[in-house]
Amino acid sequence: MALRDISVTLTERRIAVIGSNGSGKSTFARMLNGLVAPSAGQVRVHGLDPARDAKQLRRRVGFIFSNPDAQIVMPTVAEDVAFSLRGQGLARGEVAERVAATLGTYGLGALADAPAHTLSGGQKQLLALAAILIRQPALIVADEPTALLDAANTRRIGAHLLDELAQQLVLVTHDMRLAARCDVVLRFEDGRMLECGDPGDVIAHYEREHA
Amino acid sequence: MIALYLPGTSPIHRMPAGPKMVAFMALTLAITLLARGVWALPAVFAVVVGGYLVAGLGMRDLLRQVMVVRWVMISMLVAQLVFLQPLVAVANTGRVLAVIVLAALVTLTTRIPDLLDTTERSLAPLRRFGVNPSGIGLLLAMTITAIPVIAGFAASIREAQRARGVPLRLGTFVVPLLVMALKHSDDLADALVARGVE
Numbered sequence: 322m323a324l325r326d327i328s329v330t331l332t333e334r335r336i337a338v339i340g341s342n343g344s345g346k347s348t349f350a351r352m353l354n355g356l357v358a359p360s361a362g363q364v365r366v367h368g369l370d371p372a373r374d375a376k377q378l379r380r381r382v383g384f385i386f387s388n389p390d391a392q393i394v395m396p397t398v399a400e401d402v403a404f405s406l407r408g409q410g411l412a413r414g415e416v417a418e419r420v421a422a423t424l425g426t427y428g429l430g431a432l433a434d435a436p437a438h439t440l441s442g443g444q445k446q447l448l449a450l451a452a453i454l455i456r457q458p459a460l461i462v463a464d465e466p467t468a469l470l471d472a473a474n475t476r477r478i479g480a481h482l483l484d485e486l487a488q489q490l491v492l493v494t495h496d497m498r499l500a501a502r503c504d505v506v507l508r509f510e511d512g513r514m515l516e517c518g519d520p521g522d523v524i525a526h527y528e529r530e531h532a
Numbered sequence: 533m534i535a536l537y538l539p540g541t542s543p544i545h546r547m548p549a550g551p552k553m554v555a556f557m558a559l560t561l562a563i564t565l566l567a568r569g570v571w572a573l574p575a576v577f578a579v580v581v582g583g584y585l586v587a588g589l590g591m592r593d594l595l596r597q598v599m600v601v602r603w604v605m606i607s608m609l610v611a612q613l614v615f616l617q618p619l620v621a622v623a624n625t626g627r628v629l630a631v632i633v634l635a636a637l638v639t640l641t642t643r644i645p646d647l648l649d650t651t652e653r654s655l656a657p658l659r660r661f662g663v664n665p666s667g668i669g670l671l672l673a674m675t676i677t678a679i680p681v682i683a684g685f686a687a688s689i690r691e692a693q694r695a696r697g698v699p700l701r702l703g704t705f706v707v708p709l710l711v712m713a714l715k716h717s718d719d720l721a722d723a724l725v726a727r728g729v730e
Contacts, residue, residue, distance in 0.1 A: 356722055376728070384726035390684075391719030394727070396536055396644050396677050403645065405727060408666075434539065438680045452727070 324348055324359075327514045329507065331491075335483060337500035337520065338493045339527055340509035346493045349509065350464045353491060354382040367459055383453030383488075387465035389445030390438070398440070398448055399424065399433040405452045423455045427481070443474025450481060454488075461486060464493045475499075497524050536676065538640050544587040549646040550654070556638050560631050570623040576630045583634065587641050597636040598629065605629050644673045670729065674720070685712040 324345045338346045351357040352364050355371030355378055364371050369378045386392055395401040403420045411419075424430045427447045432440065437448060446466055453461065463482060467475040479499050482490055492499060500506050506523040508516040516523045539545075544552070559579070567576050584594045598605075605625055612621035639647070648669040655665035689708050690700070698704055 351722075354726055356725060379726065379728045382726075384723075386719065386723060386726075388719055390681060391716055392723045393681075394674060394677065394720070394724065400643065400645050408728075436536070436680070438684070456728075 324352075324512045327362075329514060329517055331505070331507075333504035334489055335503035335505075336489075336491045337503035337506040338491065338509065339495070339497070339500050339506060339524070341531070344509040345512040346509050347464050348512075349507075349514075350384075350462050350491060350493045353460070353462050354379055354384050356384070380456065381459045383456065383458035383461045385446070385449050385453060385461065385463040385466045387468040389442055389449055389469065392449040392452070393437045393445065396436055396438075397433070398429055398435050398437050401437050401448060402452045402455055405455050419455055423451045427451045441474070442470050443477055446470065446474070446478050447481070450478070454486075458488060460489045460491070462491045462493075465495065466492075467494065467496055467499070497528065500524055536639065536679070537643050538589065538593070540588045540641065542586060542588040542641070544583065544637070544641045547641075549642050549650040552638055552642060553647075553650060553654075556634060559634055563627050563630055567627060568623065570619045570626070573623065573626040573630075576627065580630050580633050580637075583637050587637060589637075589640060593640065594633060597633045601629070601632055639676060644676060648673045670724075678716075678720075681716060682709075682713055685709055685716070688712075 327349070338349060340346045348357055352359060352371060353366050355375040358372045366378060367381055369381070371378050393401055395404050399420050402423055403416050406416050406419065421430065421433070424433055427450060429444065429447060429451060432444070437445070440448060449466075461482070466482070467478050470478060475496065479496075479502075482492060483499065483502050490503075492503060494500055501520050501524055503520055505517060506520045507514055508523050508527055516526060547555075563576055567573070581591075581594065584590070605628070608628065609621055609625040612624060616624070651669035651672055652665040655663055655668055659665060686705075686709055689705060689712070693700065693704065
């Protein structure tokens, strides 16, 4: 999906991105950490160019995908979170401490040695969040993180992302209740950004057109 | 190497990954070069069984590893029977099975991060020749991690086919499994890049 005519500067803490399927939301999100490069124009994320400064940028931007299964790299919960700290020159003891603390924060402490693939969908997304946040990124981009989750897990993930996260958040979502809790909402359609503004207004326009 | 780690405190569990892999390679060489005849197979399997017992693993764990590769072993044996004497075919197949089951013992008793570290350290001298040790270590670790995921895809496909009354046929099973596995690997590649793996 090609994106075109997008010019926006986002400084708000909680940014929601909504739009129909195929409107370009995920492409936009993937540009923020360099997974997709623009063919024209400029993208700057916290002062960095995703095309030129990809390695540096990915240390500062954590990305959560909609499919929790595709984010698990290691066999157990603790090993998967610890994987995020590889290559940082930390001692084993320090890695173990940080992993234990992070798992505790997300209620996964008791599952540290459990096979990651046996977790529920919500637990897997919490694991993905823990694996991202242990690196202490400055920005989290979440591409439909609740798409495959039930209502209870959606509320749980939503609470972690919207109420507890210290980082800036870009949340791509079809869930208007989550979008409504953000500071600004961007609406995409056919590769274009139609609106950027107050959540109440943008969501109302979107729902009126898609009623 | 297709088995996932089973926690334990046996001497084999406590053995560092590096010496364990060296011991495995030494045993593989010994089995390949010294255990030529079919009469050596009982001794070979006695070593394999001994290894599982020392690791605190039961015959059920050993047999599970044999069952996973049974069709590959049967195909190998049948193919060899066309060209070789039966005893030679049995000896060859037996040796391969012993090595596979010993390899499983390594992964059953070694955590993946330790395997990863050992692989990276041992391949580090090859960096000057353009080899990427951390990439190879990660490939090994993720191959093992992917096994239950691919098994899950296979189960989903079979369930969906049963629900639609589709009989099990190679084409209608393998093609969707391949598509799902490739899609998964694409998604996993994106996730790895997002986690800073180049």
